[in-house]
Amino acid sequence: VELGVGDDCALLTPAAGQRLAVTSDLLVEGRHFLSTVAPHKLGHKALAVNLSDLAACGAEPLGFTLALALPRVDDEFLAGFASGLFALADAHGAELVGGDTTAGPLAICITAFGQVPPGQALLRSGARAGDDLWVSGTLGDARLVLEIFRGSVAMAGSGFDALRLAMEMPQPRVALGLALRGLASSAIDLSDGLAGDLRHILARSGVGATVHLDALPRSAALAAQPAALQQTCLLAGGDDYELLFTAAPAQQAAVRAAAQHSGVQVTLCGQIDAEPGFRVVDNQRQPVEGRWQGFDHFAS
Amino acid sequence: VELGVGDDCALLTPAAGQRLAVTSDLLVEGRHFLSTVAPHKLGHKALAVNLSDLAACGAEPLGFTLALALPRVDDEFLAGFASGLFALADAHGAELVGGDTTAGPLAICITAFGQVPPGQALLRSGARAGDDLWVSGTLGDARLVLEIFRGSVAMAGSGFDALRLAMEMPQPRVALGLALRGLASSAIDLSDGLAGDLRHILARSGVGATVHLDALPRSAALAAQPAALQQTCLLAGGDDYELLFTAAPAQQAAVRAAAQHSGVQVTLCGQIDAEPGFRVVDNQRQPVEGRWQGFDHFAS
Numbered sequence: 001v002e003l004g005v006g007d008d009c010a011l012l013t014p015a016a017g018q019r020l021a022v023t024s025d026l027l028v029e030g031r032h033f034l035s036t037v038a039p040h041k042l043g044h045k046a047l048a049v050n051l052s053d054l055a056a057c058g059a060e061p062l063g064f065t066l067a068l069a070l071p072r073v074d075d076e077f078l079a080g081f082a083s084g085l086f087a088l089a090d091a092h093g094a095e096l097v098g099g100d101t102t103a104g105p106l107a108i109c110i111t112a113f114g115q116v117p118p119g120q121a122l123l124r125s126g127a128r129a130g131d132d133l134w135v136s137g138t139l140g141d142a143r144l145v146l147e148i149f150r151g152s153v154a155m156a157g158s159g160f161d162a163l164r165l166a167m168e169m170p171q172p173r174v175a176l177g178l179a180l181r182g183l184a185s186s187a188i189d190l191s192d193g194l195a196g197d198l199r200h201i202l203a204r205s206g207v208g209a210t211v212h213l214d215a216l217p218r219s220a221a222l223a224a225q226p227a228a229l230q231q232t233c234l235l236a237g238g239d240d241y242e243l244l245f246t247a248a249p250a251q252q253a254a255v256r257a258a259a260q261h262s263g264v265q266v267t268l269c270g271q272i273d274a275e276p277g278f279r280v281v282d283n284q285r286q287p288v289e290g291r292w293q294g295f296d297h298f299a300s
Numbered sequence: 301v302e303l304g305v306g307d308d309c310a311l312l313t314p315a316a317g318q319r320l321a322v323t324s325d326l327l328v329e330g331r332h333f334l335s336t337v338a339p340h341k342l343g344h345k346a347l348a349v350n351l352s353d354l355a356a357c358g359a360e361p362l363g364f365t366l367a368l369a370l371p372r373v374d375d376e377f378l379a380g381f382a383s384g385l386f387a388l389a390d391a392h393g394a395e396l397v398g399g400d401t402t403a404g405p406l407a408i409c410i411t412a413f414g415q416v417p418p419g420q421a422l423l424r425s426g427a428r429a430g431d432d433l434w435v436s437g438t439l440g441d442a443r444l445v446l447e448i449f450r451g452s453v454a455m456a457g458s459g460f461d462a463l464r465l466a467m468e469m470p471q472p473r474v475a476l477g478l479a480l481r482g483l484a485s486s487a488i489d490l491s492d493g494l495a496g497d498l499r500h501i502l503a504r505s506g507v508g509a510t511v512h513l514d515a516l517p518r519s520a521a522l523a524a525q526p527a528a529l530q531q532t533c534l535l536a537g538g539d540d541y542e543l544l545f546t547a548a549p550a551q552q553a554a555v556r557a558a559a560q561h562s563g564v565q566v567t568l569c570g571q572i573d574a575e576p577g578f579r580v581v582d583n584q585r586q587p588v589e590g591r592w593q594g595f596d597h598f599a600s
Contacts (some may be wrong), residue, residue, distance in 0.1 A: 007424050007490055007504075009321035009414070010532040015313060020311035022397060024411055026367035028404030056308040067326035097322060104328030109409030111324055114309070123308050189308055202309075202427050268383050 007137070010097035012063065018115040021059035025049050033168075036147070037208060039080030041168040044088050048172045049191065049271035050112035051092055052241040054188035055177030058122040059114030061094040068194075069104035082272040084169075093175050122180060122245070127205035131185050131246040132174070133254060133270035136176055138217045139194060142167035143237025153229065163221050170241035176266075179258035187245035191234045197244055198278060199300065211270040214283040231290055235280065246272055302581040308572035312363065316442070318415040325349050327337035329406040333468075339380030339528045341468040342408070344388050349491065351392055352541040356489035358422040359414030369404030376449035384469075392474050393517035422487035422545070427505035429484050433548040433570035434555060436476055438517045439494060443537025444525065444544030446593065453525065463521050470541035470589060476566075478520055479558035480545060487545035493536045497544055498578060510537075511570040514583040546572055 027046050030036055037045075046252045047064065054061050066070040067086070070077070094112065147153040148160060154164070172188075180187060186205055188197050193213070202209055217233045223230070233254065247255050252268070259266040273279075280288045303467050316322045327346050329335055336397075337345075337581045337600060347364065354361050370377070387413055389396065394412065400452040445467040447453040448460060455463070473489075480548070486505055494511070523530070547555050552568070580588045 007343075008487075009323045009351040009359060009421070011357075011416070011421055012320040012322060012419075014320065015318075020312040020314065020320065022365060022411075022413070023309040024365035024367045024409070025400050026369055026402055026404075026409050028369045028402060028406065028407065031402060031404050051307040057311075059309060065322060065324035065411055067324045067408060067411075069326055075355075098324055101323050102326055102328060102331060103409065104326075104331050105405040107326065107328065107369060107404065107407045107409075109324065109326050109411075110409075111322075111365055111367075111409075111411035112323070116311070120585060121309075121311055152445045187415055299503075 002223050004092050010278050012097065012113065014115050017118065019121060020116055021054055021114040021121065022056045022111065022209065023050055023053035024109065024111040027108045037167070037168060039077045040084030043084030044169045045087050046108040046110050047085050048170050048241060050110045051088070051174055052170065052189040052191070053174035054112055054114040055172050056122060056187045056243055057116060058098055058116070058120060058177045058181040058187070059116040060178060061092045061112065061114045061174060063095040063097040064089070064110050064112040065098040066096060067100040067109040069102050069107040071103070078260050095096050102169050120181045122177065122184050123203040124186055124201050125199050127186040127207050127272045129272055129274035130205055130249065130261045131272040132249055132252065132268050133209055133246055134210065134266050135194070135217065135242055135244050136259070136264050137242040137264050138219050139190070139240050139242060140222045140230070140233030141219050142238045143233040144222050147229065153225065161218070161281060163257065170239065172241060173243045173264055175262035176243055176259060176264045177219035179262045183251050183254050183258055184245040187243055188239040190230040190237060190242045190244050194244060195235045201244070201246065202278060208276045208278060209270055209274040210273055210279045210281055212283065213280050213288050215269045217265065217267040217268060231288070235270070235290070243251055254281035276280060308370045309534045312397065312413065314415050317418065319418055319421060320349040321354055321357045321414040321421065322411065323350055323353035324389070324409065324411040326407060326409045337468060338558035340384030343384030344469050346408040346410050347385050347388050347394070349540060351394065351472035351474055351582045352387070352470065352489040352491070352565060354412055355472050355474045356422060356487045356543055357414070357416060358420060359416040360478060360479040361392045361474060362413045362415055363395040363397040364389070364410050364412040365398040365465045367400040367409040369402050369407040371403065382587045386558065400454060406490040409550050416477055420481045422477065422484050423522070424488050424501050424504040427486040427507050427572045429548040429572055429574035431570050432549055432552065432568050432596055433509055433511065433546055433572060434544055434566050435494070435517065435544050435569050436473050436559070436564050436566050437542040438519050439490070439540050439542060440530070440533030440537045441519050442521050443533040443554050447529070450466035453529065455521070459521055463519070467539055470539065472541060473543045474563055475541055475562035476564045478560060479562045483551050483554050483558055484545040484547050489541040489544055490542045490544050491538060493538050495535045495578065501544070501546065502576070502578060505599060508573040508576045508578060509570055510573055510579045510581055512583065513580050513588050515567060517565065517567040531588070535590070
């Protein structure tokens with residue numbers, strides 16, 4: 001970054017020959033976060049969802065712009081927000097390069113930049129029939145927290161606190177994304193639920209998939225819930241911010257090594273098929289019925 | 301643009317050796333636009349304010365990301381918004397590279413990218429004592445429209461319609477910004493009023509300025525208003541989206557030629573002084589008293 005905050009524009013100089021990866025997300029109160037969230041958690045999450053997109057491209061974070069609408073000047077909020085934001089930014093070497101602040105209903109727009117060598121970006125379009133389907137971390141905890149907030153599930157005390165952290169402070173899988181360059185044939189980050197986001201890979205790659213429901217990685221808290229709720233959270237949750245990716249079976253050992261090197265668990269959870277569409281099967285390979293729609297920001 | 305809308309990130313390839321200029325603005329209803337604004341005008345303005353920042357850097361537009369919060373899916377709104385947005389984008393060769401849509405109170409966040417050769421960006425920090433102070437177009441019409449909306453000024457019919465267009469569809473001075481590379485010693489775009497934005501140049505450059513009130517360019521509609529209102533609109537208006545810039549006196553002919561080539565009027569309206577601070581004088585060089593504060597998004 002040659003010139004940062006304080007002029008009309010920031011000036012960036014990507015390393016010679018590198019591609020610049022760009023992603024932008026807008027978070028609004030009541031939709032992406034609750035008004036009661038701690039400001040430092042909000043600062044963390046606002047950047048995390050963007051770094052997660054960079055991770056899904058295999059891009060190395062460089063910097064970001066922040067545009068913020070606030071109902072009023074609130075120094076305490078801003079200090080907390082900044083602490084969460086910069087802690088994550090510093091952990092990933094991402095620099096704040098510019099911004100805009102205005103009055104309005106609380107909204108946060110971050111645009112993040114990263115770099116990736118030519119031809120090495122992880123795209124949604126590279127999945128091939130026969131590829132393995134992998135996912136990082138565990139799925140569904142954020143959706144489970146949402147159900148608890150909605151009152152449809154009861155959970156008390158420290159178990160809930162830990163779960164809530166998964167929703168409020170997701171860890172972007174940046175190191176894993178970098179380690180998967182040259183290994184993964186396609187990747188996407190899970191923001192709208194596995195079923196919805198997998199469809200993006202299938203559509204862009206012109207393939208289908210079979211997902212092994214019982215193989216999907218889940219926390220002990222989610223594993224203790226009724227089967228129907230588990231399915232909803234695993235397949236149609238949102239806010240997971242894990243990486244869903246595909247790789248040729250010959251890469252299994254390399255993928256596991258990349259995950260270990262990145263300190264992130266990965267789980268083989270299905271296969272890419274030539275047959276279009278998306279099938280969920282149990283561990284007897286019998287089809288599981290259900291409505292696996294992604295989280296729709298205009299519904300519910 | 302190597303890869304645009306539809307993957308986790310867009311991939312950009314700046315021309316070899318060019319710097320990438322980045323700017324981001326968040327527009328919220330009731331603050332930056334009225335709920336009654338025509339969608340195509342809103343689409344235009346949301347991009348225009350960002351292209352204006354690129355212009356103030358002397359950067360050539362490349363592309364932009366759009367993040368949109370909408371209260372509900374509204375095809376008519378979106379069609380109108382897109383028509384205004386893309387008409388302006390196409391006129392300036394800027395490509396939509398990525399985006400995000402969510403439910404929420406109407407808010408628009410655009411991050412725009414441009415390129416500029418190393419060392420040629422127009423910065424706020426280059427003004428020197430003795431430089432001329434220039435401004436493009438005319439000032440104050442957008443503030444006059446605001447006063448008419450507020451009911452403090454009466455104006456009827458077609459005169460108001462023309463004036464309103466100045467506020468709702470500002471024309472970013474991209475061609476002028478490019479033509480001023482190597483000529484202007486500093487530049488800023490006027491979004492918060494001349495007095496407030498000039499202060500940014502003065503602070504970054506470590507200089508002062510004298511502004512000739514009577515020289516400030518104004519429309520016939522504004523010139524017909526009482527003197528006090530004219531002063532407010534000219535100096536403390538907002539939403540002008542003209543370029544305020546400085547250049548050495550030896551460059552006067554070159555600046556006028558650049559403006560003519562760009563099809564934009566420019567006016568010599570003051571000088572940069574070694575003495576800090578900011579003085580407004582009349583055409584007898586007598587000080588004019590007044591409160592010249594920039595538009596504060598958290599006030600009024």
